[in-house]
Amino acid sequence: MKPKAMIFALAALAAVPALAQEPPMETFNYPETKRLDVSEELFGRTFVDPYRWLETDLRSDDDVARWVTTQNALTRNYLDTLPTRDVFCDRLASVLDYEQATAPIKRANRYFFTRNATTTNQPALLVRDGATGEDQVLIDPNTWSEDNADALAEWSVSDNGKYIAYGVQSGGSDWRTIQVLDVDTQQVRQDEVKWARFTQIAWDKAGKGFFYSSFPEPKGDAGASAAVSGHAVYYHALGTEQADDRLVYSTPDDPKLLHLSDRSDDGRYLFIASTASVGVNALTVIDLSTEDWAPRTVVEGFDAEWSVVGNSDDRLFILTSDNAERRKLVTLDLDDAEGKVVEIVPEDDAVLTRAVLVGGRLIAYYLVNANTEVRRFNLNGTPEGKVDLPGIGSAAVMQGDAADTEAFFLFSSYNMPISVLRYDVDKNAVSTWFEPKVPVDLDRVKVEQRFYHSHDGTRVPIFIVRRDDVDAAAPTLLYGYGGYAVSQVPVYNPAQMAWVEQGGVLAVANIRGGGEYGRAWHMAGRLVNKQNVFDDFIAAAEFLKAEGITSEKGLAIQGESNGGLLVGAVVNQRPDLFDAALPGVGVMDMLRFHKFTGGAMWISDFGNPDIEADFDNLLAYSPYHNINPRPGVDYPAILATTAEADDRVVPGHTFKYVARLQAEELGPKPRLVRVEARAGHGAGMPLDKLVSLYADMWAFAARWTGLKVAPVK
Template sequence: MTSASALPSPGFPPTRRDTAVEHLHGHAVADPYRWLEDGNGPECEAWLEHQARLYTSRAATWPHRSAWQALLRSATARTDALSAVSPPVWRRGRRFFLRHPPGRPLPVLMTAEPGGPARTLLDPLAGDPSGSTTLDAWRPSPSGELVAYQMSYQGDERPRLGVVDVSTGHVVDGPLDPGRQTPVAWLADDTAFLYVHTPRGGTGRQLRLHRVGTAPGRDPVLFTTDLPQLSVTTSPDGRHLMLSASPGATSGNRLWLARAPHHPEQDLRPALVFDGTGDASRAVLKFAPDGRVYAVTDHGAPFGRLCAVDPADPHLRAWTTVVAEEPGSVLSACVTLTEPGTGRLRLLTAHSRHGVSGLRLHTGDGDLLAEVAAPGNGHVARLTAPPEGASSAWFTYTDFTTPPCVHRFDLATRRCVPDTPPECDTRGTPSAARSAGRAEVRTGVREHPRVAQVGYPSFDRTPVRMHLITPPGRTGPLPTLLTAYGGFGASTPPAYSPAITAWVAAGGAYAIASVRGGGEGGTAWHAAGSGADKPNAIADFLAAARWLIDQGHTDSDRLAIRGSSHSGFLVAAALTRAPELFAAAVCSDAVTDMLRYDRFGIGHLWRQEFGTAEDPDECAALLGYSPYHRVRPGTDYPAVLLTCPRTDPRVDSMHVRKMTAALQHATASDRPVVLRCEDGVGHGPRSLDRSLDLQTDVLAFCAAHTGLAPPPQQHRR
């Protein structure tokens, strides 16, 4: 077979390839595309221009792009439930929530007085109609009269922090520059809030106190830590602060408890009550409105437990378990409620088993009162309740066929019902925004897709679960999209996705594997796919592909894999380890150079998840699976679409650039390797239009290389 170095694939732009070899702990390591790490260098700029031309020419050959876009828009706007995207946050009867009206590029923050209509409080489009400014976070003050909010521009993840007056809608303070997105903890009297400042170029964090209306440069520093992650929370009565800090994204944390400051000069004197940095355990404190304190922790309990904390002796040694660990069922959230009439405290907890959520009601002492029926076999998230005590809690619910919607748990009836948000005052809403997105596409698939959770063995016989979504009445082998996350202890629960809906409506199958490294099986499941055991996550992912093929659900000519961020890393690792299994692969915003990842972006926070090349043993392990270093010239790679922002402050885009160049040089097949590099976005949220454009390209690319054609379009208004 002719090697790609001698005969590059047609259409690939000329790319400089350096031959220098670096020696690391006895390993000879080639890094021929290190010059692509400088995203602003003239050579990289010229290379990106070549890549853009190649991408444009290749994308023009993908059939049915307009049909895929129509399917995605239909799936996005198919129900009004999509318009309410967050459970309400309550402050003294006033309601705050995010709403994403159909056709609007970005969600808006709404507020409603008791019994009154909802009105827009913050709209990112008001100051930037281009959709490049996003509302990243918001926090109402205890009275509900003020809201601290954070907005960032073009995905730079360096938000500007301001304060808006809820009654007038006027900005009354800011902007502050916290460096990165920060928690905000208001003092009880609304006069000030605490926030976390990240110095430019620094690794530590500072807890600062900002008095509303004063110059940010005078904000006193109340607490500092060398740890790179710091958060702060206040108790409902405003008397206590919880500080949490950790050395990395998946490492254990430390908790401090302190009295809230009453003046800028007050010393916090926080007491360290928990330290899980030694065994990678974590804990968070929950403050009840009657003064009781609880802790949710996985210390000594891989699936999580709930403990009572005595404020007079809040240290771990004195914590008392009130809701014990249940193996197989991960404790994910807890809120406190107040029983009407009696005023007795109640605990509502959320659990997940194999990614499917359930709710339970307990007494304040942890005794089980009832198993609460969830809205379905899906995912409960963002469980919240008014801080001053109430008889209701709110949460979002979704599954593979149900768009995210807000539900309310009622303590009196012990039932969950769909929440009814207040009517929205649409005066001033552009008519285009009110009417856009109402076109519906008739796909010919009138029944819900079939959803099954299946099990398969990995290479070492470890059982792994996978959700498989297929069109009704269709049997394999089908064009199939496979994905997994498998990192940082994050789960991939059942959740509605326009991409899944569109792909299955077109006649394809979609599979989501719950591989090791995720959180579906508690902390032990995460540990089994992280650090030195990271190859287990890759092997589980490949085993999922082989199982789908062996069981006749698909074949290698009809199987595509896709992923972004850590999921994109899995895709890159899988296609370099077993390229013969796949017809196509989509790798987005991924880390691919495992020897140098911790020198870029926030990669230093991931050393516990992956390891570091500074350690000889870990360096050898990283070389064993590093996607960039496993690319081999002369290999028949599948068609590969790599996507990234022009600048990604989280996962530096140098990873995708270097991976693109390596694959283009190495592939011996006639299938394309193309890069889609996008300006004006980052690693996080983007506008609806830009998100749909990206998903359209992903589905059109995968369909073109797996033989899936969407059904004829029939539009109706």
């Protein structure tokens, strides 16, 4: 049982003795993993894959399931010997256990938002009638399963505030089942939509039905391994069967495309963004006031991003990267047969990341060295100053209506928990709507932004977070991602605070492949430029040591998904540089990633293994294929983590990677895998599973970086 959250001082109290770091187990007898060599000719070369059998879903293959059971037992036996694990487990249960809320969505003077009460595993969805009404729980996913591994996913409220359509995520899967709640009666209706995935939910203006995206129903038991193909937008009318849902838009001639739909605030238009890769899309508009709902593609091709911000009658406001790598705002008049685009807010030195139309104003979000700046404009693009923020940090896009002057957004930083702020458009004034109370003394946590140079002279930002009394070199956790234009911005992560308050350093590198400096920054870390991502991360590690931030034998690295690939690649390239590595749900086999579930969508960032030039580039850094024993060079301690229901990056990537790690002579440090049951790629994981996962990772990293850990009083 998790203790109630309470205020603690930081852990560096001289009177509290540090726990011993040496575990009793120093040799590792790995279970034998059978080799079933699969030999194939690829571009004139012979490749042998000895562990391909581990790609099979463990839930349908007894041999893989037995392998996972044996590996989990080895890992569990080792982690349970670490004396720091119990300390981290207790502390994480406290720092993760605090009340949090999302920005409310206002409908008919009702405010809808999610909030997790303390001691609960999953956040619930609540409603508040009026600005000062009582909060009432509408949907509580903690009642859905015994292990709380089923979670509330996407949700949308009808304009009249009477209905909520919401996705149910089961056991971490990307698949969704959409259900409908009657807000007044608090009864779940008979309406049910299955096989939704990568979807938004958008109600029609009258609240009679909603739009969603889904794939064809997989055949047999293939749901977990089904390919991402045939995505389409449908309309579900309340009170009807899913079989009768209206097909709104699809591209059977190009089944790899994803189609995401959203509706204009005035209810007239449905906007559909179609894409097969990050940062580029076609744009289709449907006039919902007509009976035929005929789609009109206003932007063809996939050369730039085109995101509709809002509309004023037939005039669309669009954020685009067309001839603007850091994006700009334009208008497009649907009455104009030529579809002429007019620039209203030009490209800036800062990166325009998002925009929204609320209260008759355009609110634009910019990144300035990975920090958020919010600016406002009138509908002609005339600047009207900035929106005051509480400090240096990150702001999420406002929830609001084009005609309503009240909007809400989230704000956070590394040492500032996520708060909900209310924005009065007329007064250009920000006030606090919800501020969490966290059980960490954040006044003693300092945040610095530094810059270092990569191998080719590129200047890269890095955030450094540590206690205000940590001035000497200390064990450090270096985090990175580097892909898909995803920016690493300052945001509060309570699990990371459990590391920092023990005297450890947290470093987050804004390496290429992300979106911190626009499209060029992303392009510099994708396809043939992917090695820049790894070089930037290696340079970050060297910088931390050269600057005396990291202790000489005290550097752990962490990354998840594309960041798991990052960790696996740099460990192979510079095993001498790192002391512990935590690759999570990583893409580890770069020659076969496109053959599983949605992997083909990643070709836009990685390249296509079926094309020789791309194949050669991928082979050069693929973590699975580049594990390389070198005389006198030991690999760091490695704890790879994944989950049995991950249908985005299938766990077979990690299984094969760890099997090969254990089969090679790479030194005496452990090379282990941790496989979570009833979990997926990360979203929806219940609080108790998160506590256990981070306790294992931090205890492992502490053991191999020398972090001295003490109970927090």
